[in-house]
Amino acid sequence: MIYPLRWSSSGWRCSIASIFSNGSLRARFVVLLLLSLVLIVLDLKWASMHQTRSYLSLLITPLQWIVDTPAQVADDLSDVLVTRSQLADENRRLRQEALLLKQRVQQVSALTAENVRLRELLNGRQRLEQDVFLTELIGVNPDPFQHQIILNRGSEDHAYVGQAVLDSGGIMGQVVEVSHYTSRAMLITDSRHAIPVEVNRNGFRSIALGNGSVNQLELVHVPDTADIREGDLLVSSGLGGRFPRGYPVAKVVSVQRDPGEPFALVKAEPAAMLNKSRHILLVDMPQAPELPPEDKPLHTEKLKPQQAGIDVQESEGE
Numbered sequence: 001m002i003y004p005l006r007w008s009s010s011g012w013r014c015s016i017a018s019i020f021s022n023g024s025l026r027a028r029f030v031v032l033l034l035l036s037l038v039l040i041v042l043d044l045k046w047a048s049m050h051q052t053r054s055y056l057s058l059l060i061t062p063l064q065w066i067v068d069t070p071a072q073v074a075d076d077l078s079d080v081l082v083t084r085s086q087l088a089d090e091n092r093r094l095r096q097e098a099l100l101l102k103q104r105v106q107q108v109s110a111l112t113a114e115n116v117r118l119r120e121l122l123n124g125r126q127r128l129e130q131d132v133f134l135t136e137l138i139g140v141n142p143d144p145f146q147h148q149i150i151l152n153r154g155s156e157d158h159a160y161v162g163q164a165v166l167d168s169g170g171i172m173g174q175v176v177e178v179s180h181y182t183s184r185a186m187l188i189t190d191s192r193h194a195i196p197v198e199v200n201r202n203g204f205r206s207i208a209l210g211n212g213s214v215n216q217l218e219l220v221h222v223p224d225t226a227d228i229r230e231g232d233l234l235v236s237s238g239l240g241g242r243f244p245r246g247y248p249v250a251k252v253v254s255v256q257r258d259p260g261e262p263f264a265l266v267k268a269e270p271a272a273m274l275n276k277s278r279h280i281l282l283v284d285m286p287q288a289p290e291l292p293p294e295d296k297p298l299h300t301e302k303l304k305p306q307q308a309g310i311d312v313q314e315s316e317g318e
Contacts, residue, residue, distance in 0.1 A: 170271030
């Protein structure tokens with residue numbers, strides 16, 4: 001039911017109120033539609049409507065805040081009212097991530113140190129004229145009286161008994177046992193090991209023996225008058241063909257001379273890092289010819305004077 005609109009202000013207001021209070025939905029829709037059209041026309045034609053609209057927006061702003069407040073309160077409550085189990089799970093997850101990050105940092109530092117060692121090892125290889133093979137330490141003999149290490153190269157990798165073992169600092173020892181895929185090396189500090197050395201400063205030759213201490217060697221049969229001093233570098237002399245010549249072996253740390261003894265007591269510290277090196281070189285040295293057994297004497301044929309280049313007649317004439 002549509003009520004007639006009266007042009008008096010009081011009557012117009014009463015008619016609008018009666019429509020919204022007692023009128024049908026269609027009447028309400030028509031009234032709201034007419035109001036919308038009027039406002040649109042006023043907004044287009046009336047310049048002061050822009051200012052009025054800004055005032056209306058200012059009045060509506062608090063209402064918008066009030067409407068948005070429940071949503072914000074709900075979000076804040078959801079952040080505050082977190083269960084203890086969720087906090088524990090998140091804490092556990094963060095701890096795991098922290099441990100993983102620490103592990104990666106440790107791996108990076110280990111890789112950096114390994115890179116440095118490999119570079120040093122490469123520089124050590126350049127000092128050798130023989131072919132070398134890179135190997136890695138995979139085990140240590142637990143017997144304290146046997147200084148031996150296990151390498152990851154065997155006969156399948158052309159490793160052989162007697163092969164010299166080096167690291168970036170110097171000679172470590174030699175291979176004493178070979179299997180198919182691994183080999184066992186004896187360190188120069190083993191009490192059963194000996195290596196011929198010479199003083200790098202003056203060429204004095206001697207034999208360096210292991211005494212069972214991982215950081216000490218002893219030189220035997222050094223005359224009391226020998227020119228050897230603390231700080232001298234001992235290098236391999238190459239005698240015997242087992243070790244490459246001129247490679248660092250040890251550094252003299254003490255020389256004790258007793259006037260009543262014919263030999264001096266010389267102690268040295270190995271140049272190789274025996275208890276630290278992990279990447280190692282195996283040197284492919286040419287094999288020395290085997291000596292005949294002692295129980296079989298050499299069969300030498302006596303040379304005739306003509307074969308020796310001697311003139312028999314001249315010898316008789318003399």
